[in-house]
Amino acid sequence: MRHSLSPLSAARGHLVRQLVYFDERLPAFSNTYLAEFNPVEKKLIEDLIREYMEQLSAALEHDDSVLGSRLKTDILIGSTVKVTYDDDGSADSFTLVYPTESDPDRNRISFISPLGRQLLCKKTEHPLVLDVPDGRLGLKIREVNYGYIGGFIST
Template sequence: MNPSFKALDGTRTHLVNQLVFFDEQYPFFADTYLLGLTYHDRRMMDALLRKYTAGLISLLANEDTALQEKLHQVVLIGSSVKVEFEEDGSTDLFTVVYPTESDPDNNRISFISPIGRQLLCAECNSPLVLEVPDGTQRIHVREIKYAYIGGFDDQ
Protein backbone atom coordinates (compact mmCIF):
# COMPACT_ATOMS: atom_id res chain seq x y z
CA MET A 1 0.00 0.00 0.00
CA ASN A 2 1.19 3.50 -0.85
CA PRO A 3 2.37 5.20 2.42
CA SER A 4 0.39 8.35 1.66
CA PHE A 5 -2.79 6.33 1.33
CA LYS A 6 -1.99 4.46 4.55
CA ALA A 7 -1.79 7.86 6.27
CA LEU A 8 -5.25 8.58 4.89
CA ASP A 9 -6.60 5.72 6.99
CA GLY A 10 -5.61 7.71 10.08
CA THR A 11 -7.06 10.87 8.58
CA ARG A 12 -10.35 9.12 7.86
CA THR A 13 -10.40 7.88 11.45
CA HIS A 14 -9.86 11.40 12.80
CA LEU A 15 -12.59 12.84 10.58
CA VAL A 16 -15.02 10.06 11.55
CA ASN A 17 -14.18 10.71 15.20
CA GLN A 18 -15.11 14.36 14.68
CA LEU A 19 -18.47 13.29 13.25
CA VAL A 20 -19.06 10.92 16.15
CA PHE A 21 -18.14 13.59 18.66
CA PHE A 22 -20.51 16.18 17.21
CA ASP A 23 -23.27 13.57 16.90
CA GLU A 24 -22.95 12.03 20.35
CA GLN A 25 -21.43 14.81 22.44
CA TYR A 26 -23.01 17.97 21.02
CA PRO A 27 -25.03 18.77 24.17
CA PHE A 28 -21.85 18.50 26.29
CA PHE A 29 -19.90 20.57 23.77
CA ALA A 30 -22.60 23.25 23.58
CA ASP A 31 -23.03 23.48 27.36
CA THR A 32 -19.27 23.67 27.87
CA TYR A 33 -18.09 25.88 25.01
CA LEU A 34 -21.05 27.80 23.63
CA LEU A 35 -22.71 28.84 26.88
CA GLY A 36 -21.22 32.35 26.84
CA LEU A 37 -22.24 33.13 23.26
CA THR A 38 -25.12 35.43 22.43
CA TYR A 39 -28.26 33.82 21.04
CA HIS A 40 -27.33 35.04 17.55
CA ASP A 41 -23.75 33.71 17.80
CA ARG A 42 -25.00 30.38 19.17
CA ARG A 43 -27.37 29.98 16.22
CA MET A 44 -24.57 30.88 13.81
CA MET A 45 -22.29 28.28 15.46
CA ASP A 46 -25.04 25.64 15.30
CA ALA A 47 -25.49 26.35 11.58
CA LEU A 48 -21.73 26.29 10.98
CA LEU A 49 -21.38 22.92 12.71
CA ARG A 50 -24.29 21.49 10.68
CA LYS A 51 -22.53 22.71 7.52
CA TYR A 52 -19.22 21.35 8.78
CA THR A 53 -20.54 17.87 9.60
CA ALA A 54 -22.41 17.67 6.29
CA GLY A 55 -19.15 18.62 4.56
CA LEU A 56 -17.28 15.91 6.47
CA ILE A 57 -19.81 13.29 5.40
CA SER A 58 -19.41 14.37 1.79
CA LEU A 59 -15.63 14.45 2.09
CA LEU A 60 -15.45 10.97 3.59
CA ALA A 61 -17.51 9.55 0.71
CA ASN A 62 -14.55 10.19 -1.61
CA GLU A 63 -12.01 7.59 -2.63
CA ASP A 64 -8.48 8.09 -1.29
CA THR A 65 -7.10 10.06 -4.24
CA ALA A 66 -10.00 12.53 -4.20
CA LEU A 67 -9.95 12.75 -0.40
CA GLN A 68 -6.26 13.56 -0.40
CA GLU A 69 -6.86 16.35 -2.91
CA LYS A 70 -9.89 17.76 -1.06
CA LEU A 71 -7.95 17.95 2.21
CA HIS A 72 -6.03 20.82 0.59
CA GLN A 73 -9.17 22.60 -0.58
CA VAL A 74 -11.27 23.23 2.52
CA VAL A 75 -10.47 24.27 6.11
CA LEU A 76 -11.29 21.56 8.65
CA ILE A 77 -10.65 21.22 12.34
CA GLY A 78 -6.99 20.25 12.17
CA SER A 79 -6.10 22.22 9.06
CA SER A 80 -3.12 24.55 8.90
CA VAL A 81 -4.18 27.58 6.91
CA LYS A 82 -1.85 30.06 5.26
CA VAL A 83 -3.61 33.40 4.83
CA GLU A 84 -2.45 36.47 2.96
CA PHE A 85 -3.52 39.87 4.22
CA GLU A 86 -4.71 42.00 1.33
CA GLU A 87 -3.68 45.28 2.95
CA ASP A 88 0.06 44.64 3.01
CA GLY A 89 0.59 41.23 1.37
CA SER A 90 1.93 39.70 4.56
CA THR A 91 1.08 36.09 5.38
CA ASP A 92 0.32 34.17 8.53
CA LEU A 93 -0.26 30.54 9.33
CA PHE A 94 -3.07 29.38 11.63
CA THR A 95 -3.99 25.88 12.72
CA VAL A 96 -7.69 25.43 13.45
CA VAL A 97 -8.11 23.19 16.51
CA TYR A 98 -10.57 22.14 19.21
CA PRO A 99 -11.01 24.67 22.06
CA THR A 100 -9.00 22.51 24.48
CA GLU A 101 -5.98 22.70 22.16
CA SER A 102 -5.95 26.39 21.34
CA ASP A 103 -2.69 28.21 21.85
CA PRO A 104 -2.89 31.70 20.34
CA ASP A 105 0.83 32.34 20.96
CA ASN A 106 1.53 29.50 18.51
CA ASN A 107 -1.30 30.42 16.10
CA ARG A 108 -3.39 27.40 17.16
CA ILE A 109 -6.87 28.89 17.14
CA SER A 110 -10.07 27.29 18.33
CA PHE A 111 -12.68 26.73 15.66
CA ILE A 112 -15.17 28.53 17.92
CA SER A 113 -12.99 31.64 18.23
CA PRO A 114 -14.05 34.60 16.07
CA ILE A 115 -11.29 33.99 13.51
CA GLY A 116 -11.52 30.19 13.74
CA ARG A 117 -15.22 30.08 12.95
CA GLN A 118 -14.69 32.43 10.01
CA LEU A 119 -11.93 30.19 8.62
CA LEU A 120 -13.75 26.87 9.23
CA CYS A 121 -15.13 25.56 5.90
CA ALA A 122 -13.32 28.27 3.91
CA GLU A 123 -11.91 27.15 0.59
CA CYS A 124 -8.41 27.52 -0.76
CA ASN A 125 -7.79 30.65 -2.83
CA SER A 126 -10.99 32.20 -1.57
CA PRO A 127 -11.15 35.79 -0.37
CA LEU A 128 -12.61 36.45 3.07
CA VAL A 129 -13.40 39.53 5.08
CA LEU A 130 -12.51 38.71 8.66
CA GLU A 131 -14.38 40.51 11.38
CA VAL A 132 -11.79 41.39 14.02
CA PRO A 133 -12.11 43.45 17.21
CA ASP A 134 -10.82 46.62 15.56
CA GLY A 135 -12.76 46.29 12.29
CA THR A 136 -12.30 44.06 9.28
CA GLN A 137 -9.36 42.58 7.43
CA ARG A 138 -9.48 41.31 3.88
CA ILE A 139 -7.58 38.07 3.45
CA HIS A 140 -7.10 35.29 0.92
CA VAL A 141 -6.79 31.66 1.95
CA ARG A 142 -3.61 30.67 0.09
CA GLU A 143 -2.81 27.19 1.33
CA ILE A 144 -4.51 24.47 3.37
CA LYS A 145 -2.85 21.39 4.83
CA TYR A 146 -4.62 18.83 6.98
CA ALA A 147 -2.46 17.02 9.53
CA TYR A 148 -4.52 16.56 12.67
CA ILE A 149 -4.12 14.05 15.46
CA GLY A 150 -5.86 15.71 18.41
CA GLY A 151 -9.36 15.85 19.80
CA PHE A 152 -11.32 16.86 22.87
CA ASP A 153 -9.98 15.63 26.15
CA ASP A 154 -12.44 13.46 28.08
CA GLN A 155 -13.79 15.48 30.96
Protein backbone atom coordinates (compact mmCIF):
# COMPACT_ATOMS: atom_id res chain seq x y z
CA MET A 1 0.00 0.00 0.00
CA ARG A 2 1.35 3.39 -0.99
CA HIS A 3 1.10 6.30 1.41
CA SER A 4 1.29 9.85 0.15
CA LEU A 5 2.74 12.63 2.22
CA SER A 6 0.55 15.47 3.37
CA PRO A 7 1.52 18.87 1.94
CA LEU A 8 2.81 19.87 5.37
CA SER A 9 4.94 16.72 5.69
CA ALA A 10 6.32 17.32 2.20
CA ALA A 11 7.12 20.95 3.10
CA ARG A 12 8.83 19.84 6.32
CA GLY A 13 10.90 17.33 4.36
CA HIS A 14 11.96 19.94 1.85
CA LEU A 15 12.91 22.42 4.56
CA VAL A 16 14.97 19.76 6.32
CA ARG A 17 16.77 19.08 3.02
CA GLN A 18 17.48 22.81 2.66
CA LEU A 19 18.91 22.93 6.15
CA VAL A 20 21.08 19.86 5.58
CA TYR A 21 22.27 21.19 2.23
CA PHE A 22 23.43 24.52 3.66
CA ASP A 23 24.88 22.86 6.75
CA GLU A 24 26.98 20.48 4.66
CA ARG A 25 27.69 22.58 1.58
CA LEU A 26 27.76 26.28 2.49
CA PRO A 27 31.45 26.67 1.52
CA ALA A 28 30.86 24.97 -1.87
CA PHE A 29 27.69 27.03 -2.41
CA SER A 30 29.62 30.18 -1.59
CA ASN A 31 32.49 29.32 -3.93
CA THR A 32 30.09 28.53 -6.77
CA TYR A 33 27.36 31.16 -6.46
CA LEU A 34 28.99 34.00 -4.54
CA ALA A 35 32.33 34.15 -6.37
CA GLU A 36 31.23 37.21 -8.37
CA PHE A 37 30.40 39.23 -5.25
CA ASN A 38 32.88 41.48 -3.49
CA PRO A 39 34.11 40.21 -0.09
CA VAL A 40 31.75 42.44 1.90
CA GLU A 41 28.67 41.34 -0.05
CA LYS A 42 29.79 37.73 0.06
CA LYS A 43 30.05 37.86 3.85
CA LEU A 44 26.63 39.56 4.13
CA ILE A 45 25.03 36.80 2.03
CA GLU A 46 26.79 34.05 4.00
CA ASP A 47 25.56 35.67 7.23
CA LEU A 48 22.03 35.83 5.78
CA ILE A 49 22.20 32.12 4.94
CA ARG A 50 23.29 31.38 8.52
CA GLU A 51 20.37 33.49 9.82
CA TYR A 52 18.10 31.57 7.46
CA MET A 53 19.41 28.26 8.81
CA GLU A 54 18.64 29.43 12.36
CA GLN A 55 15.13 30.45 11.31
CA LEU A 56 14.60 27.06 9.62
CA SER A 57 15.87 25.19 12.68
CA ALA A 58 13.52 27.14 14.93
CA ALA A 59 10.53 26.54 12.64
CA LEU A 60 11.24 22.83 12.34
CA GLU A 61 11.39 22.37 16.12
CA HIS A 62 7.64 22.93 16.32
CA ASP A 63 4.76 20.59 15.62
CA ASP A 64 2.88 20.71 12.33
CA SER A 65 0.28 23.26 13.46
CA VAL A 66 2.94 25.82 14.38
CA LEU A 67 5.03 25.01 11.30
CA GLY A 68 1.94 25.42 9.12
CA SER A 69 1.33 28.87 10.59
CA ARG A 70 4.96 29.90 10.07
CA LEU A 71 4.81 28.83 6.43
CA LYS A 72 2.20 31.59 6.02
CA THR A 73 4.22 34.27 7.80
CA ASP A 74 7.96 33.59 7.34
CA ILE A 75 9.64 34.17 3.99
CA LEU A 76 11.66 31.08 3.12
CA ILE A 77 13.29 29.77 -0.02
CA GLY A 78 10.22 28.53 -1.85
CA SER A 79 7.81 31.14 -0.48
CA THR A 80 5.62 33.18 -2.76
CA VAL A 81 5.43 36.68 -1.38
CA LYS A 82 2.75 39.25 -2.18
CA VAL A 83 3.77 42.85 -1.56
CA THR A 84 2.08 46.21 -1.94
CA TYR A 85 4.02 49.34 -2.81
CA ASP A 86 3.68 52.40 -0.61
CA ASP A 87 3.80 54.94 -3.42
CA ASP A 88 0.78 53.76 -5.42
CA GLY A 89 -0.71 50.75 -3.58
CA SER A 90 -0.02 48.42 -6.48
CA ALA A 91 0.76 44.77 -5.75
CA ASP A 92 3.33 42.29 -6.97
CA SER A 93 4.23 38.69 -6.19
CA PHE A 94 7.62 36.99 -6.13
CA THR A 95 8.74 33.45 -5.41
CA LEU A 96 12.15 33.07 -3.75
CA VAL A 97 14.15 30.29 -5.36
CA TYR A 98 17.67 28.91 -5.59
CA PRO A 99 20.00 30.75 -8.00
CA THR A 100 19.72 27.93 -10.56
CA GLU A 101 15.93 28.38 -10.76
CA SER A 102 15.75 32.14 -11.10
CA ASP A 103 13.36 33.32 -13.82
CA PRO A 104 12.50 37.03 -13.51
CA ASP A 105 9.93 36.77 -16.33
CA ARG A 106 7.94 34.42 -14.07
CA ASN A 107 8.68 36.45 -10.90
CA ARG A 108 10.99 33.69 -9.63
CA ILE A 109 13.85 35.53 -7.97
CA SER A 110 17.01 34.11 -6.50
CA PHE A 111 17.31 34.47 -2.77
CA ILE A 112 20.82 35.89 -3.33
CA SER A 113 19.60 38.63 -5.68
CA PRO A 114 19.36 42.13 -4.18
CA LEU A 115 15.55 41.84 -3.83
CA GLY A 116 15.71 38.24 -2.64
CA ARG A 117 18.23 39.10 0.07
CA GLN A 118 15.99 41.88 1.32
CA LEU A 119 12.96 39.57 1.49
CA LEU A 120 14.48 36.35 2.89
CA CYS A 121 13.74 35.81 6.60
CA LYS A 122 11.18 38.62 6.77
CA LYS A 123 7.56 38.15 7.88
CA THR A 124 4.09 39.22 6.79
CA GLU A 125 3.08 42.79 7.49
CA HIS A 126 6.75 43.72 7.67
CA PRO A 127 7.38 47.14 6.10
CA LEU A 128 10.50 47.33 3.96
CA VAL A 129 12.41 50.02 2.18
CA LEU A 130 14.12 48.37 -0.76
CA ASP A 131 17.20 49.71 -2.40
CA VAL A 132 16.48 49.71 -6.14
CA PRO A 133 18.45 51.18 -9.07
CA ASP A 134 16.21 54.27 -9.12
CA GLY A 135 16.51 54.93 -5.37
CA ARG A 136 14.46 53.58 -2.50
CA LEU A 137 11.06 51.91 -2.66
CA GLY A 138 8.75 51.38 0.29
CA LEU A 139 6.57 48.30 0.44
CA LYS A 140 4.76 46.03 2.85
CA ILE A 141 4.69 42.24 2.81
CA ARG A 142 1.01 41.31 2.64
CA GLU A 143 0.95 37.57 2.15
CA VAL A 144 3.36 34.64 2.29
CA ASN A 145 2.63 31.15 1.01
CA TYR A 146 5.18 28.38 1.08
CA GLY A 147 4.64 25.96 -1.76
CA TYR A 148 8.05 25.09 -3.03
CA ILE A 149 8.22 22.04 -5.23
CA GLY A 150 11.55 22.62 -6.95
CA GLY A 151 14.95 21.33 -6.11
CA PHE A 152 18.47 22.54 -6.09
CA ILE A 153 20.94 21.69 -8.79
CA SER A 154 24.21 21.42 -6.95
CA THR A 155 27.54 21.55 -8.64
